[in-house]
Amino acid sequence: MSAxxxxxPRKAPTLDPMLALTAPGMNAVNxxxxxxxQSEIPLIPRLAGHLISGGGKRLRPMLTLAGAELVGYKxxxxxxxxxxxxxxxxxxxxxxxxxxxxxxRRGKAAANIIFGNPATVLVxxxxxxxxxxxxxxxxxxxxxxxxxxxSAVIAEGEVSQLSAQRQITTSEEQYLEIIGAKTAALFAAAxxxxxxxxxxxxxxxxxxxxxxxxxxxxxxLVDDAIDYSSDAAQMGxxxxxxxREGKMTLPVILAYARGxxxxxxxxxxxxxxxxxxxxxxxxxxxxxERHNAIADTRERARHFAARAIDAISxxxxxxxxxxxxxxxxxxxxxxH
Numbered sequence: 001m002s003a004x005x006x007x008x009p010r011k012a013p014t015l016d017p018m019l020a021l022t023a024p025g026m027n028a029v030n031x032x033x034x035x036x037x038q039s040e041i042p043l044i045p046r047l048a049g050h051l052i053s054g055g056g057k058r059l060r061p062m063l064t065l066a067g068a069e070l071v072g073y074k075x076x077x078x079x080x081x082x083x084x085x086x087x088x089x090x091x092x093x094x095x096x097x098x099x100x101x102x103x104x105r106r107g108k109a110a111a112n113i114i115f116g117n118p119a120t121v122l123v124x125x126x127x128x129x130x131x132x133x134x135x136x137x138x139x140x141x142x143x144x145x146x147x148x149x150x151s152a153v154i155a156e157g158e159v160s161q162l163s164a165q166r167q168i169t170t171s172e173e174q175y176l177e178i179i180g181a182k183t184a185a186l187f188a189a190a191x192x193x194x195x196x197x198x199x200x201x202x203x204x205x206x207x208x209x210x211x212x213x214x215x216x217x218x219x220x221l222v223d224d225a226i227d228y229s230s231d232a233a234q235m236g237x238x239x240x241x242x243x244r245e246g247k248m249t250l251p252v253i254l255a256y257a258r259g260x261x262x263x264x265x266x267x268x269x270x271x272x273x274x275x276x277x278x279x280x281x282x283x284x285x286x287x288x289e290r291h292n293a294i295a296d297t298r299e300r301a302r303h304f305a306a307r308a309i310d311a312i313s314x315x316x317x318x319x320x321x322x323x324x325x326x327x328x329x330x331x332x333x334x335x336h
Contacts, residue, residue: 015059017319026058032134036133036134051093054108085131094112154185191208191211192209192212207315208311210307214305218328228284246270309325
Protein backbone atom coordinates (compact mmCIF):
# COMPACT_ATOMS: atom_id res chain seq x y z
CA MET A 1 0.00 0.00 0.00
CA SER A 2 1.41 3.37 -0.94
CA ALA A 3 0.32 6.93 -0.52
CA UNK A 4 1.20 10.13 -2.27
CA UNK A 5 3.17 12.53 -0.12
CA UNK A 6 1.56 15.94 -0.31
CA UNK A 7 3.89 18.71 0.86
CA UNK A 8 2.38 21.15 3.29
CA PRO A 9 1.88 24.60 1.81
CA ARG A 10 4.73 26.94 2.73
CA LYS A 11 3.57 29.78 4.92
CA ALA A 12 4.01 33.14 3.24
CA PRO A 13 6.23 35.49 5.25
CA THR A 14 4.44 38.30 7.04
CA LEU A 15 5.23 41.29 9.21
CA ASP A 16 3.21 39.78 12.07
CA PRO A 17 6.24 38.67 14.15
CA MET A 18 7.81 42.13 13.74
CA LEU A 19 4.52 43.82 14.66
CA ALA A 20 4.18 41.64 17.77
CA LEU A 21 7.80 42.19 18.76
CA THR A 22 7.57 45.98 18.52
CA ALA A 23 3.95 46.57 19.58
CA PRO A 24 4.68 47.86 23.13
CA GLY A 25 7.38 50.18 21.88
CA MET A 26 5.28 51.39 18.95
CA ASN A 27 2.60 52.55 21.39
CA ALA A 28 5.19 54.85 22.97
CA VAL A 29 6.50 55.94 19.55
CA ASN A 30 2.99 56.73 18.32
CA UNK A 31 2.39 58.86 21.41
CA UNK A 32 5.53 60.88 20.62
CA UNK A 33 4.48 61.24 16.97
CA UNK A 34 1.01 62.44 17.93
CA UNK A 35 2.39 64.94 20.45
CA UNK A 36 5.13 66.36 18.22
CA UNK A 37 3.05 66.79 15.09
CA GLN A 38 0.81 69.26 16.92
CA SER A 39 1.01 72.99 16.24
CA GLU A 40 -0.98 76.13 16.91
CA ILE A 41 -1.32 76.38 13.11
CA PRO A 42 -4.25 74.00 12.44
CA LEU A 43 -3.17 73.17 8.89
CA ILE A 44 0.07 71.56 10.11
CA PRO A 45 -1.43 68.68 12.16
CA ARG A 46 -4.20 68.27 9.56
CA LEU A 47 -1.79 67.84 6.69
CA ALA A 48 0.78 65.82 8.65
CA GLY A 49 -1.95 63.59 10.05
CA HIS A 50 -3.31 62.97 6.55
CA LEU A 51 -0.14 61.04 5.73
CA ILE A 52 1.03 59.82 9.15
CA SER A 53 -2.34 58.19 9.87
CA GLY A 54 -2.75 57.03 6.29
CA GLY A 55 -2.07 53.34 6.75
CA GLY A 56 1.71 53.08 6.41
CA LYS A 57 3.39 50.11 8.08
CA ARG A 58 5.92 52.31 9.94
CA LEU A 59 8.60 49.80 9.06
CA ARG A 60 11.48 52.23 9.58
CA PRO A 61 10.73 53.07 13.25
CA MET A 62 9.98 49.38 13.77
CA LEU A 63 13.57 48.65 12.72
CA THR A 64 14.84 50.87 15.54
CA LEU A 65 12.62 49.09 18.05
CA ALA A 66 13.44 45.61 16.73
CA GLY A 67 17.16 46.36 16.78
CA ALA A 68 16.87 47.43 20.41
CA GLU A 69 15.11 44.14 21.22
CA LEU A 70 17.79 42.21 19.35
CA VAL A 71 20.62 43.71 21.44
CA GLY A 72 18.69 43.57 24.71
CA TYR A 73 18.36 47.32 25.28
CA LYS A 74 16.07 48.05 28.24
CA UNK A 75 15.89 51.85 28.14
CA UNK A 76 13.47 54.20 26.40
CA UNK A 77 15.70 56.58 24.41
CA UNK A 78 14.93 54.72 21.20
CA UNK A 79 11.24 55.68 21.36
CA UNK A 80 11.88 59.35 20.55
CA UNK A 81 14.51 58.41 18.00
CA UNK A 82 12.14 56.03 16.24
CA UNK A 83 9.63 58.88 16.07
CA UNK A 84 12.36 61.08 14.56
CA UNK A 85 12.96 58.40 11.92
CA UNK A 86 9.27 58.37 11.04
CA UNK A 87 9.19 62.18 10.79
CA UNK A 88 12.18 62.15 8.44
CA UNK A 89 10.48 59.52 6.31
CA UNK A 90 7.15 61.37 6.25
CA UNK A 91 8.85 64.64 5.34
CA UNK A 92 10.60 63.00 2.40
CA UNK A 93 7.30 61.48 1.21
CA UNK A 94 5.61 64.89 1.30
CA UNK A 95 8.44 66.45 -0.68
CA UNK A 96 8.56 63.50 -3.12
CA UNK A 97 4.86 63.80 -3.92
CA UNK A 98 5.33 67.46 -4.82
CA UNK A 99 8.38 66.73 -6.98
CA UNK A 100 6.66 63.81 -8.73
CA UNK A 101 3.24 65.45 -8.98
CA UNK A 102 1.76 62.32 -7.39
CA UNK A 103 -2.00 61.99 -7.12
CA UNK A 104 -2.19 58.96 -4.81
CA ARG A 105 -0.29 57.97 -1.68
CA ARG A 106 -1.19 54.79 0.25
CA GLY A 107 -4.39 54.45 -1.73
CA LYS A 108 -5.83 57.90 -1.12
CA ALA A 109 -5.33 61.40 -2.47
CA ALA A 110 -1.80 62.66 -1.91
CA ALA A 111 -1.41 65.63 0.44
CA ASN A 112 -0.29 67.93 -2.37
CA ILE A 113 -3.53 67.26 -4.24
CA ILE A 114 -5.66 68.18 -1.22
CA PHE A 115 -3.62 70.95 0.39
CA GLY A 116 -1.51 72.23 -2.50
CA ASN A 117 2.22 72.12 -3.15
CA PRO A 118 3.35 75.09 -0.98
CA ALA A 119 1.66 73.83 2.20
CA THR A 120 2.87 70.27 1.57
CA VAL A 121 6.51 71.36 1.21
CA LEU A 122 6.35 73.59 4.30
CA VAL A 123 4.77 70.91 6.49
CA UNK A 124 7.50 68.56 5.30
CA UNK A 125 10.01 71.14 6.52
CA UNK A 126 8.14 71.31 9.84
CA UNK A 127 8.45 67.54 10.28
CA UNK A 128 12.16 67.64 9.49
CA UNK A 129 12.53 70.27 12.20
CA UNK A 130 10.61 68.15 14.69
CA UNK A 131 12.88 65.21 13.87
CA UNK A 132 15.97 67.25 14.65
CA UNK A 133 14.42 68.49 17.90
CA UNK A 134 13.97 64.87 18.98
CA UNK A 135 17.55 64.04 18.03
CA UNK A 136 19.02 66.93 19.99
CA UNK A 137 16.87 66.07 23.01
CA UNK A 138 18.46 62.63 23.00
CA UNK A 139 21.83 64.32 23.45
CA UNK A 140 24.00 61.81 21.58
CA UNK A 141 26.27 63.40 18.99
CA UNK A 142 26.75 59.94 17.45
CA UNK A 143 23.02 59.51 16.92
CA UNK A 144 22.71 63.06 15.60
CA UNK A 145 25.55 62.39 13.19
CA UNK A 146 24.01 59.16 11.88
CA UNK A 147 20.51 60.56 11.33
CA UNK A 148 21.59 63.93 9.99
CA UNK A 149 23.97 62.21 7.57
CA UNK A 150 21.15 59.90 6.46
CA SER A 151 18.91 62.93 5.83
CA ALA A 152 21.59 64.49 3.62
CA VAL A 153 22.16 61.22 1.74
CA ILE A 154 18.41 60.84 1.12
CA ALA A 155 18.31 64.32 -0.40
CA GLU A 156 21.34 63.50 -2.56
CA GLY A 157 19.62 60.32 -3.71
CA GLU A 158 16.49 62.20 -4.68
CA VAL A 159 18.54 64.73 -6.65
CA SER A 160 20.43 61.88 -8.35
CA GLN A 161 17.13 60.26 -9.28
CA LEU A 162 15.90 63.56 -10.67
CA SER A 163 19.10 63.88 -12.72
CA ALA A 164 18.67 60.33 -14.04
CA GLN A 165 15.02 60.90 -14.93
CA ARG A 166 14.40 60.51 -18.68
CA GLN A 167 18.03 59.38 -19.12
CA ILE A 168 17.85 56.08 -21.00
CA THR A 169 21.59 55.51 -20.47
CA THR A 170 21.19 55.09 -16.70
CA SER A 171 23.04 51.92 -15.71
CA GLU A 172 22.13 49.27 -13.16
CA GLU A 173 25.07 50.43 -11.04
CA GLN A 174 23.81 54.03 -11.07
CA TYR A 175 20.31 52.83 -10.22
CA LEU A 176 21.57 50.85 -7.22
CA GLU A 177 23.49 53.89 -6.00
CA ILE A 178 20.31 55.98 -6.24
CA ILE A 179 18.11 53.57 -4.28
CA GLY A 180 20.93 52.97 -1.81
CA ALA A 181 20.76 56.68 -1.03
CA LYS A 182 17.10 57.61 -1.36
CA THR A 183 15.68 54.53 0.39
CA ALA A 184 18.30 52.34 2.04
CA ALA A 185 20.09 55.15 3.91
CA LEU A 186 17.19 55.67 6.32
CA PHE A 187 16.64 51.92 6.78
CA ALA A 188 20.33 51.63 7.67
CA ALA A 189 20.31 54.58 10.07
CA ALA A 190 17.08 53.44 11.75
CA UNK A 191 18.64 50.05 12.48
CA UNK A 192 22.09 51.36 13.44
CA UNK A 193 20.95 53.85 16.09
CA UNK A 194 19.47 51.08 18.21
CA UNK A 195 23.00 49.69 18.63
CA UNK A 196 24.31 53.15 19.48
CA UNK A 197 21.84 53.82 22.30
CA UNK A 198 22.50 50.32 23.66
CA UNK A 199 26.27 51.04 23.61
CA UNK A 200 26.95 47.93 21.55
CA UNK A 201 30.27 46.89 20.03
CA UNK A 202 31.39 48.29 16.71
CA UNK A 203 30.81 44.88 15.13
CA UNK A 204 27.20 44.80 16.31
CA UNK A 205 26.62 48.36 15.12
CA UNK A 206 27.99 47.50 11.68
CA UNK A 207 25.81 44.39 11.55
CA UNK A 208 22.62 46.33 12.26
CA UNK A 209 23.58 49.03 9.75
CA UNK A 210 24.18 46.35 7.10
CA UNK A 211 20.87 44.68 7.91
CA UNK A 212 18.95 47.92 7.40
CA UNK A 213 20.86 48.95 4.28
CA UNK A 214 20.37 45.62 2.50
CA UNK A 215 16.73 45.43 3.58
CA UNK A 216 16.16 48.93 2.21
CA UNK A 217 17.63 48.03 -1.18
CA UNK A 218 15.51 44.87 -1.35
CA UNK A 219 12.42 46.85 -0.37
CA UNK A 220 12.92 49.45 -3.11
CA LEU A 221 13.70 46.84 -5.77
CA VAL A 222 10.37 45.17 -5.06
CA ASP A 223 8.56 48.53 -5.03
CA ASP A 224 9.95 49.23 -8.49
CA ALA A 225 8.91 45.79 -9.72
CA ILE A 226 5.40 46.25 -8.32
CA ASP A 227 4.96 49.45 -10.36
CA TYR A 228 4.85 47.26 -13.49
CA SER A 229 3.15 44.18 -12.06
CA SER A 230 0.33 45.25 -9.72
CA ASP A 231 -2.75 47.44 -9.84
CA ALA A 232 -3.38 50.68 -7.99
CA ALA A 233 -5.32 48.96 -5.21
CA GLN A 234 -2.28 46.84 -4.33
CA MET A 235 0.26 49.63 -4.70
CA GLY A 236 -1.57 52.50 -3.07
CA UNK A 237 -0.59 54.64 -6.05
CA UNK A 238 -1.38 54.70 -9.74
CA UNK A 239 0.08 51.90 -11.80
CA UNK A 240 2.71 53.13 -14.21
CA UNK A 241 3.64 56.28 -12.28
CA UNK A 242 7.34 55.48 -12.72
CA UNK A 243 6.78 54.85 -16.44
CA ARG A 244 4.99 58.16 -17.04
CA GLU A 245 7.56 60.07 -14.99
CA GLY A 246 10.41 58.63 -17.06
CA LYS A 247 12.11 56.96 -14.10
CA MET A 248 14.85 54.50 -14.99
CA THR A 249 14.10 51.70 -12.56
CA LEU A 250 15.63 48.25 -12.80
CA PRO A 251 12.79 46.56 -14.75
CA VAL A 252 13.18 49.20 -17.48
CA ILE A 253 16.98 49.08 -17.42
CA LEU A 254 16.93 45.29 -17.89
CA ALA A 255 14.23 45.32 -20.59
CA TYR A 256 16.05 48.04 -22.53
CA ALA A 257 19.38 46.21 -22.34
CA ARG A 258 17.84 42.94 -23.55
CA GLY A 259 15.60 44.34 -26.28
CA UNK A 260 16.14 44.62 -30.02
CA UNK A 261 16.46 47.93 -31.84
CA UNK A 262 12.69 48.40 -32.27
CA UNK A 263 12.12 47.81 -28.57
CA UNK A 264 14.93 50.15 -27.63
CA UNK A 265 13.42 52.81 -29.84
CA UNK A 266 10.14 52.38 -27.96
CA UNK A 267 11.92 52.76 -24.62
CA UNK A 268 13.83 55.84 -25.76
CA UNK A 269 10.57 57.50 -26.83
CA UNK A 270 8.75 56.39 -23.66
CA UNK A 271 11.42 57.56 -21.25
CA UNK A 272 11.54 60.92 -23.03
CA UNK A 273 7.79 61.22 -22.45
CA UNK A 274 6.62 60.70 -26.04
CA UNK A 275 4.88 57.38 -25.29
CA UNK A 276 2.81 57.78 -22.13
CA UNK A 277 -0.69 56.50 -22.94
CA UNK A 278 -2.36 53.50 -21.31
CA UNK A 279 -1.63 51.52 -24.47
CA UNK A 280 2.03 52.50 -24.21
CA UNK A 281 2.10 51.39 -20.57
CA UNK A 282 0.59 48.05 -21.61
CA UNK A 283 3.31 47.65 -24.24
CA UNK A 284 5.98 48.53 -21.67
CA UNK A 285 4.63 45.88 -19.30
CA UNK A 286 4.58 43.32 -22.13
CA UNK A 287 8.23 44.06 -22.99
CA UNK A 288 9.27 43.85 -19.36
CA GLU A 289 7.52 40.49 -19.02
CA ARG A 290 9.02 39.22 -22.31
CA HIS A 291 12.52 39.75 -20.97
CA ASN A 292 11.85 38.44 -17.44
CA ALA A 293 12.76 41.84 -16.01
CA ILE A 294 10.30 41.60 -13.10
CA ALA A 295 11.50 38.12 -12.11
CA ASP A 296 15.12 39.20 -12.29
CA THR A 297 14.44 42.37 -10.30
CA ARG A 298 12.82 40.24 -7.61
CA GLU A 299 15.76 37.84 -7.73
CA ARG A 300 18.14 40.72 -7.02
CA ALA A 301 15.84 41.75 -4.16
CA ARG A 302 16.09 38.22 -2.73
CA HIS A 303 19.88 38.52 -2.87
CA PHE A 304 19.87 41.72 -0.81
CA ALA A 305 17.29 40.30 1.62
CA ALA A 306 19.55 37.29 2.16
CA ARG A 307 22.46 39.65 2.86
CA ALA A 308 20.29 41.47 5.42
CA ILE A 309 19.47 38.21 7.18
CA ASP A 310 23.10 37.11 7.09
CA ALA A 311 24.20 40.42 8.64
CA ILE A 312 22.32 39.73 11.89
CA SER A 313 23.51 36.14 12.15
CA UNK A 314 26.14 37.34 14.65
CA UNK A 315 23.37 37.82 17.22
CA UNK A 316 21.87 34.94 19.27
CA UNK A 317 18.85 33.28 17.74
CA UNK A 318 15.54 34.28 19.27
CA UNK A 319 12.25 36.06 18.63
CA UNK A 320 13.88 39.34 17.65
CA UNK A 321 16.27 37.85 15.10
CA UNK A 322 13.55 35.61 13.67
CA UNK A 323 11.13 38.53 13.35
CA UNK A 324 13.74 40.65 11.60
CA UNK A 325 14.62 37.80 9.23
CA UNK A 326 10.96 37.28 8.35
CA UNK A 327 10.57 41.03 7.78
CA UNK A 328 13.30 40.78 5.13
CA UNK A 329 11.54 37.82 3.53
CA UNK A 330 8.24 39.73 3.62
CA UNK A 331 9.81 42.73 1.88
CA UNK A 332 10.63 40.51 -1.09
CA UNK A 333 7.35 38.57 -1.11
CA UNK A 334 5.14 41.68 -1.38
CA UNK A 335 2.96 41.98 -4.46
CA HIS A 336 3.06 38.28 -5.38
